[in-house]
Amino acid sequence: MAEYKVRFDPNTEPVVVKSGTLIIEAAKQAGLDILQPCGGQGRCGRCIVQVMDGTVRHRSSLRLSKEDIQAGYALACQSIIESDILVRIPEQDKIERRLMSDRTALEIEIPPGYSPEYKQSLRRFSIQLSPPSYEDQTDDLTRLKKEITLKLGYRNIFIPLGLINKISQALRLGNWNVTIFLHIGELDDRMKYVQLVDILPGIIAEEDPLWGAAIDIGTTTVTLWLVDLMTGKVHAQVAEYNDQIRRGEDVISRIIYADKNGGLTELQQLVLGTINELMETACKRVKFHRVKPEDVYKVSVAGNTTMMHLFLGVPANNIRLSPFIPSFNQAPIIYAKEIGLKTHPFAIVDCLPGVASYVGADITAGVLSAGVDLADQLTLFLDVGTNGEMVLGSKEWLVTCACSAGPAFEGAGVQSGMRATTGAIEEVWINSNTYEPTYRVIGGGKPRGICGSGLISLLAEMFITGLIDKAGNLNPSLPTNRVREGEHGLEYVVVWAVEAYSGEDIVFTRVDVDNLLRAKAAIYAGFLVLAQSVGVPLESTEQVLIGGSFGKYLNIEKSIQIGLLPDLPWERFRFLGNTAVKGAYYALLDKHSRKRLDEIASKMTYIELSADNSFYEAFMSALFLPHTDLSKFPSVEKAMKSIQYSETI
Amino acid sequence: MPVEIPKDKWPGSVRTVTIGALPKDGGTRKCTVTVGGETTMPFLHYEGEIPNRPVVAIEIMDRQPDDWSPLLAEAWKDVMDDPAKWAVAAEQAGADLLVLELSLNNRNGEPTTPDEAVSAVKSVLAASGLPLIVFGPGQAEADNALLVPISEATKGERIVLGICEDKNYRTIVATAMANDHLVSARTAMDVNLAKQLNILISDMGLPLDRILMDPTTGALGYGIEYGFSVMERLRLAALQGDKMTQLPMIVTPGYEAWKIKESKVGEGVPETWGDWLNRAINWETLTAITLLESGADVLVLRHPESVKRVKRAIDELMSAKELV
Amino acid sequence: MALSGIQIYKLLPQTNCKECGFPTCLAFAMKLAAKQVELSSCPYVSEASKAQLEESAAPPIRLITLKSNGYEVKVGNEVVLYRHEKTFYNKSGLFVKLHTSQIENALIEETRRINQYQVNYVGMDLEVDGIAVEDDTHDPAKMKAAVTAIRSVSKKPLILISSAVDVLEAGLSQLSGETPLVCCANSTNWEKFAELAGKYKAILAIESDKIDEFVELTEKIKSKGIEDLVLIPNGKNLGHNLILQTQIRRAAIKANLRALGYPTLAFCSSPVEAAQAITKYAGFVVLDEFAAELIYSLLVLRQNIYTDPQKPIQVQPGLYEINNPKENDPVLVTTNFSITYFSVANEVEGSGLPAWLLVADAEGMSVLTAWAAGKFDADRIAKAVKSTNVTDKLSKHLLILPGSVAVLSGEVEAELPDWEIRVGPREAVDIPKFYKLALQVN
Secondary structure, eight states, X not given: XXXXXXXXXXXXXXXEEEXXXXXXXXXXXXXXOOOOTTOSSSOSOTTEEEEEESOXXXXXXXXXXXXXXXXXXXXXXXXXXXXXXXXXXXXXXXXXXXXXXXXXOOOXXXXXXXXXHHHOSEEEEEEEOOOOOSSOOOOHHHHHHHHIIIIIOOOOEEOOHHHHHHHHHHHHHTTTEEEEEEEXXXXXXXXXXXXXXXXXXXXXXXXXXXXXXXXEEOSSEEEEEEEETTTOOEEEEEEEEXXXXXXXXXXXXXXXXXXXXXXXXXXXXXXXXXXXXXXXXXXXXXXXXXXXXXXXXXXEEEEOHHHHHXXXXXXXXXXXXXXXXXXXXXOOOEEHHHHTOSSOTTOEEEEOXXXXXXXXXXXXXXXXXXXXXXXXXXEEEXXXXXXXXXXXXXXXXXXXXXXXXXXXXXXXXXXXXXXXXXXXXXXXXXXXXXXXXXXXXTTSSSOOEEOHHHHHHHHHHXXXXXXXXXXOOBOTTSSOTTEEEETTEEEEEEEOGGGSTTSSOEEEEHHHHHXXXXXXXXXXXXXXXXXXXXXXXXXXXXXXXXXXXXXXXXXXXXXXXXXXXXXXXXXXXXXXXXXXXXXXXXXXXXXXXXXXXXXXXXXXXXXXXXXXXXXXXXXXXXXXXSOSSGGGOHHHHHHHHHHHHHHHO | OOOOOOOOOOSOOOOEEEESOOGXXXXXXXXXXXXXXXXXXXXXXXXXXXXXXXXXXXXXXXSOOSSSOHHHHXXXXXXXXXXXXXXXXXXXXXXXXXXXXXXXXXXXXXXXXXXXXXXXHHXXXXXXXXXXXXXXXXXXHHHHHHHHHHHHHTTTSOOEXXXXXXXXXXXXXXXXXXXXXXXXXXXXXXXXXXXXXXXXXXXXXXXXXXXXXXXXOOBTTBBHHHHHHHHHHHHHHHHHTXXXXXXXXXXXXXXXXXXXXXXXXXXXXXXXXXXXXXXXXXXXXXXXXXXXXXXXXXXXXXXXXHHHHHHHHHHHHHHGGGGO | OOOOHHHHHHHSOOOOOOTTSSSSXXXXXXXXXXXXXXXXXXXXXXXXXXXXXXXXXXXXXXXXEEEETTEEEEEOOOOOSSGGGSOOOSOOEEEEEEETTSOHHHHHHHHHHHHHOEEEETTEEEXXXXXXXXXXXXXXXXXXXXXXXXXXXXXXXXXXXXXXXXXXXXXXXXOTTOBOEEEEEOTTTHHHHHHHHHHHTOEEEEEXXXXXXXXXXXXXXXXXXXXXXXXXXXXSSHHHHHHHHHHHHHHHHHSOOGGGOSOEEEEESSHHHHHHHHHTTXXXXXXXXXXXXXXXXXXXXXXXXXSOTTSOOBOOOEEEEESOOOTTSOEEEEEXXXXXXXXXXXXXXXXXXXXXXXXXXXXXXXXXXXXXXXSSSHXXXXXXXXXXXXXXXXXXXXXXXXXXXXXXHHHHHHHOTTXXXXXXXXXXXXXXXXXXXXXXXX
């Protein structure tokens, strides 16, 4: 039998192997440790190496693109040595990055060409007034208005009572030099109006920051960005759990709670408490400036329709009752003090427009920041939280729907589920021969539970390795003690008690599988119904944009394997992070973006999923791994075949 | 003036499934039943082939049933307490094959034992040469406990073992594979569920030509429209080439129609319901005909008169081949 | 051919003006495609688009309306071959045949029975649609007398059957102001029949067993100005009829062949024939005789087949018995969404444990969805308990709520003071365990 010489770079001492040897075996012989979390099945791509010289035969190249193969990349566990070769082992962190590159958080760029003069609706002007005299007996208010009209050209000026009593003092303290804060609104294309937001004595330097805040009120998490409206720069990004959680985890329980005596006010106060605290925190985070919440003059708020109702203290009960009509999709602009928001009392609070009871301003803002409404290509936009909201379309049309996926992807409703925080298992690999799992824990310590991405990963691995069948039934006759009869029927032990933080087994039960299956089926069914509603095949989607905090951690491959995401080439998927707060940020900065948001809200066609059977049909066919129609998931079919192949070798 | 009538030409066809094995093939049956093979929607002979006629099975039990309508008891009289005699009577009544359903409890109210079940099956096989379908009592544990020994004791007979359901199919499929039998896969009135179960079963390695699918249909007035449309959709999918739906369909209009008030109850019902016996037979027949016309290949009936009527209808529907 | 939502959208102004009552032009277009709204709701649609949209909306099978004083039977307007593709719209008209040879008293008695027949099926009162009178005496006077006799006790629409024009005319003369149906025209008598139908504004039925002949006849008769036609495919047996009915329906829908774009009529001499006629495309079903048990089963079949399959799949609300429950067994409550029902029913059935399953009308939604939408609350649960009289059937009053609506237990207790309310598991799969642990049942 032929023998070949194998050299490794950076370890250059050659080893001699027999023909038919895998690179990974040669590496072991050379004393090198190449990570292979999937147990050498050619599935995880972690054992990637580069063959610099010589030839190998690829048993499986599932993880590699054509370009990769041309460049000599090979999976060490899948490549059979067929000549003398030189193999380079890339540094491990580079591999991590290679696999994770699309998962890094996006930095917030200031929209190009931002200038407060042309884009900002909240303006600060320092003006000088001529002092009154025995000759000039004009009252202070008229004097101020006249000056605004004369110097700035604005005619319809509204001044709230709370500011009128501030004017005289400011004028005199500043020796008739004052700085005014105006919100410039448009009644229609031609008619403008201005609202006085504040008046301060003296002159403020042009370069001094002017503070605004973009807020996304999520059912679970509230996010706030503190922004200097003069430069557009985001100075602080903070997020905290929505304090309303203690009164119910999902929107429906909140609506029902709000319907009880005093419930509405309580929920409003809870979310305001969260926001006000975030505002304090954000102000403290700002470097080089001393900022107080009272210095914030403008707030743009995104959030789902229920959150918006509760934020404004409007009863939300009709949102849950058929035919699901909210009190408003677009609230009027209000002053902060009307609801008790701890900013400047007359700060402009702009609640962004929504579309329907279950497609709110978080989604329109998401569409804005993701640019779906300007796209030439057919685009699918997805925001996964407790609800899965999605938008399909391009610059020509937009259709949207919401499906209740349940909280499984947020780690709730699953026995060992948890949020994506320290101690959560975020990725799992299962060896297809031993059924032993390897996993990665956020923060690196002992695992406490499994978060959404970990659950997806676990489900995909259990499916691919045959621990569960396509219907999610655990197979009891496999040679492993990890599958056992538990409280809810069969379960799989992911972590034995001794390795777990709590000292108890971390298990994945049949009920958990069902909950996850339902969640993923609801989302995929949503895609399908949207596509069907406009008669386009789902496969023709040219880009998939994923928003929501969850999106950041989503593993595309695993998500496709379980049939959560459509089986499209990986490069069509992009993660955008929290698109809602980003959209609110754009709307906060730029009045043109704000207008575009109105257009988006008016253009989006809402598809009510409970109106007919098509959702139910799509849901039932998606309630399978990956799908009842396997031809919709060719890559998964291929992956399964290749595993069967590698098992038979 | 000739008119061009649009014809559907389908790429797919229903699989052919043979139930029962002759002595030369390792069984003891005097005949076999072959169903499936259609390349068209039901009875549209002008569009495609219908090589095998749909068949009628008569449902018998391993002992006198507790809850059957008195009308059925009257029809079968004293054979009902002896599965062997009942099998012979069913054969005489025109059955193409037999369905033997096992009771959960025996005569004494104790769980039916594997031995009792095996001996009931053997007595039926000895009494009648017709191919056989055996249904367990319909509870996962009991089904598995009874069907495995039956399967082993009748190796090679190509019996159809039922009922495979999505939560309980592994044991039955495994024993059918090991002992050269077939299985019946039952799902709840849904195209996707039916297809999913077929995938699960075939993933275990049982060839598709050893599976019948039972889409569950409901009786006339009790959801038959869902069954009707699910079957039409399954058959259309099969003809369009979807492999996992290309299985012959078995339906149980006898069971469906005889469990409902219209058939079970003779007194205290509205006068507008008409004559009890005629109504009950009508109910079973109409349920069967509706399912026959949406694609049923095996119809499991209970009353001999319904068997007669359904068989006559099948004759007429099949003979139309000569008329076009 | 019918246009899709997006195709229609392209013909609309795309201004999202909302004046039609829909939030966007696309939403309106989708409603148009589903035929749930009239194009006239859009004030800004162009004339060219209008013409295009109206043409695509024309039904491939003509709508035929039989009328009498106070009654109407509409058939036709169908657009699909298989009901799941959309729905079957106009239920087959169910008629019972009488004969001119019957003596007057018998005729009146029979008519009265047919006329009075009414049966309740899931809350709906179902009736026979009308009466067919067949001439078996070849005597115009008898026909006239028969029609008069029938009209003395029934106002339901009539079908007159004869091969003789003068017999038919004798009947028609008694039916002024009505739109009855006359049959049967064929290749030899069609001209006279067309003339008669024209004179009395009756609907004309043509009989044949050849598709080509139908096409020839409908075109000839149409050229005489008679457009309200019905086809009677008179095959040699059940199988032949199925093929003829299918070919006519398919030619009309798939090939848009106007000459066959008419509803059909089937004369049925057995329950099996009638059942096939209802499922396979007959617009009118004429039965040889009246028998309550047959009429009941056919009315139910017709109701089933013509149910809109696009509506969410529901099970009938009510009380279901699983594993022969006794008077001291628990009542499990769930909703009438089919999947919810089946998962609970299957779980209980498979476990062998006896239970009363109380299915509340939650408009076909699952437990959580229905609860969220206010369709599954204490009020509805109490209503389900009361409407099924389950209280009277049982000695022990134990009601188990789905675990996911545990929050309702207090309110349900208040609504049903005689009942013990327990919260069951969230998942159906845990019901057997719940029985064992919480209810101590094995």
